[in-house]
Amino acid sequence: MTYKHFADSTSRAPEAQRSQRVTDVEKSGLGNLVTAYIDNIEVKVPMGTTILEAAKKVNIKIPTLCYHDDLCLAGVCRVCVVEVEGQKNLQASCSYPMFHTTKVKTYSPRVRRARHNILNLLLKNHYGECYSCERNNNCELQELAKEYNVIDYKFGHVQESRIPKDESSFSLVRDMDKCILCKRCVRTCIDLQEVGVLEAVNRGSKTQIQTYLNKPLADVICINCGQCVDRCPTGALTEKKELDKVWAAIDNPDMHVVIQTAPSPRAAIGEEFEIEAGHSCTKKLNTAIKRVGFDKVFDTNFTADLTIMEEGTELLLRLKSALVDKNPDVKLPLITSCSPGWVKFIEHFYPEKLDHLSTAKSPQQMFGTIVKTWYAEKHGIDPKSIFSVSLMPCTAKKYECARPEMYDSGSKDVDVALTTRELACMIRESGVDLPNLPESNFDDPLGVGSGAGLIFAATGGVMEAAMRTAYELVTGRELPFENLRMMPVRGEEGIKKAQLIIENTVEQWKFLEGAKLNVIVGHGTANAKRIMDMLCRGELDDCHFIEIMACPGGCLGGGGQPIPTNAAIRRARAAAIYNEEEHLEYRKSHENPIIKAIYDEYFTEGPCSHLSHKLLHTSYTKRGKKI
Numbered sequence: 001m002t003y004k005h006f007a008d009s010t011s012r013a014p015e016a017q018r019s020q021r022v023t024d025v026e027k028s029g030l031g032n033l034v035t036a037y038i039d040n041i042e043v044k045v046p047m048g049t050t051i052l053e054a055a056k057k058v059n060i061k062i063p064t065l066c067y068h069d070d071l072c073l074a075g076v077c078r079v080c081v082v083e084v085e086g087q088k089n090l091q092a093s094c095s096y097p098m099f100h101t102t103k104v105k106t107y108s109p110r111v112r113r114a115r116h117n118i119l120n121l122l123l124k125n126h127y128g129e130c131y132s133c134e135r136n137n138n139c140e141l142q143e144l145a146k147e148y149n150v151i152d153y154k155f156g157h158v159q160e161s162r163i164p165k166d167e168s169s170f171s172l173v174r175d176m177d178k179c180i181l182c183k184r185c186v187r188t189c190i191d192l193q194e195v196g197v198l199e200a201v202n203r204g205s206k207t208q209i210q211t212y213l214n215k216p217l218a219d220v221i222c223i224n225c226g227q228c229v230d231r232c233p234t235g236a237l238t239e240k241k242e243l244d245k246v247w248a249a250i251d252n253p254d255m256h257v258v259i260q261t262a263p264s265p266r267a268a269i270g271e272e273f274e275i276e277a278g279h280s281c282t283k284k285l286n287t288a289i290k291r292v293g294f295d296k297v298f299d300t301n302f303t304a305d306l307t308i309m310e311e312g313t314e315l316l317l318r319l320k321s322a323l324v325d326k327n328p329d330v331k332l333p334l335i336t337s338c339s340p341g342w343v344k345f346i347e348h349f350y351p352e353k354l355d356h357l358s359t360a361k362s363p364q365q366m367f368g369t370i371v372k373t374w375y376a377e378k379h380g381i382d383p384k385s386i387f388s389v390s391l392m393p394c395t396a397k398k399y400e401c402a403r404p405e406m407y408d409s410g411s412k413d414v415d416v417a418l419t420t421r422e423l424a425c426m427i428r429e430s431g432v433d434l435p436n437l438p439e440s441n442f443d444d445p446l447g448v449g450s451g452a453g454l455i456f457a458a459t460g461g462v463m464e465a466a467m468r469t470a471y472e473l474v475t476g477r478e479l480p481f482e483n484l485r486m487m488p489v490r491g492e493e494g495i496k497k498a499q500l501i502i503e504n505t506v507e508q509w510k511f512l513e514g515a516k517l518n519v520i521v522g523h524g525t526a527n528a529k530r531i532m533d534m535l536c537r538g539e540l541d542d543c544h545f546i547e548i549m550a551c552p553g554g555c556l557g558g559g560g561q562p563i564p565t566n567a568a569i570r571r572a573r574a575a576a577i578y579n580e581e582e583h584l585e586y587r588k589s590h591e592n593p594i595i596k597a598i599y600d601e602y603f604t605e606g607p608c609s610h611l612s613h614k615l616l617h618t619s620y621t622k623r624g625k626k627i
Helices: 051-057 109-124 140-147 184-192 227-231 243-251 263-273 282-292 300-323 340-349 351-356 363-378 396-402 420-429 451-457 461-475 507-512 525-536 567-581 593-601 610-616
Strands: 033-038 041-046 081-084 102-105 172-174 199-201 208-210 237-239 256-261 296-299 386-392 416-419 495-501 516-523 545-549
Touching (some): 041 051, 051 102, 109 140, 243 416, 243 420, 263 282, 263 386, 263 420, 263 567, 300 451, 300 610, 340 351, 340 525, 363 610, 386 396, 386 420, 396 416, 416 420, 451 461, 451 567, 461 545, 516 525, 525 545
Parallel strands (some): 033 102, 516 545
Antiparallel strands (some): 081 102, 199 208
16 A cells, blocks of 8 residues: 555644554565445445545545645644544544454444534634635535535624734735634645744634734735645635736736746646546636736746756756866755745745755746746837736735846836736636637747747756756766656655766866766645755755755645645646657756757846846845744
């Protein structure tokens, strides 16, 4: 049995809350399997399997609220209670492991009464009207109330707001009037991401989810990743909506409104329109965006390719400085900087290691700068009349585009970053039927991206894209993996390592002859913490390049993606990305003809030149953890 909770691999999840089961079962081994009778249906499962998991195997649905596939167990909401033969009290099926033959009733009269009472108690303190809630029709509490016909507020219903909304963050909004104390956000922040901004304080009826000293989110060490939003079952945590700004720009005839779309939203937005996860909607989305009213729709893959050119060159220059020039001040390994949640994480937790971070901006921010400089000049458009929007899988992108370092074009490089959920809202509001639209292409000239740029969406994608270009530049040959698939850096494993041996180099890179290039890929900031701790202990001195993404699974598991997101959905989105990639005309960043054109016409001194450093690179802030 290979199934594993994502939280099992984190170091802060209490041992008692992790899955306890036999992980390598020989099916014929005496005692390794136990028999369960779930509503009289027999099923054999590995010892230690919970009742909830056993029920899933025989397609019996047990309702849950505090349970989430990605998180360690809590057993606090009690919605999943069942009757277990021989047990006096009802048991929480999510946290009841089976070690011997067990008989379970999941929907007896006693169980139904208990669930009715629990839901009524939750609704008693849940302030707000469903029809005006951002999670209307996608709220787990609302869905359960409907399923169990809980319509009469048996224990009353709070009529007035008790806690002001926290709207201090650039990315997130906290509405604790809607909190049901399931603690998914706490476990996400502490165990899954190992940031630790949220915690349950007080006890019993006085329990609240708070930040440190109950400060606003903007004043604590929140990295804006939005993973808590993705796992919140109600509307207590949401992204900060910026739709009104975008509608105002679209409605203004004097504004030239452009949008760049990142690959992860394209692989997931179909889920907002009842398309099964794993279907990329890239070209239908192009049509939808134009019908909504945007003037141009461009491809963020273009600036992902530009990122590879700049970041790949930065890596090679650092290697030359270390190996040839013997410069003791050069910092290796170089660490990627595409993920704004990760960037803020290192600024807070490892500020002394910021010199390891690539100075290359993220694809979103490179795009914003290019649109208001090169694109504006090329097409004779006043940059002040350009309203630049990005479609991103990530709530942290809202924070990133608001950073004071991101005004290199002369104004705010990216005016608004929309999440996948926000753009889906605009499409619905426009009456556009995304699943049944004809396909259309991106607009020129920023609509050409390579497959290398596309796979940025998945964990390991930036590394694979960088290696496709760097290896070919240094050796003159393609990356030595079948069909360019660098499998050692793909997949869901939290930390992946790979080694490339550089042989038969071209003359310019002769100093790398025989070198062993060691790389590491990590996703989720809990794994980032492990990597950084290894770096601090001096265990990565032979490592040259590290990719880190803040979210589990990389960008396709971002906090702005459709809800729900879990391991199976992340796998489906990744499969869609890799399938789409292998059918593209260009699969290496340096082969993108528009990339060649922009270096011929604009950045004429090449990557990492004076002008590219001015527009495409950035600096960071040593924040530390002091509040």
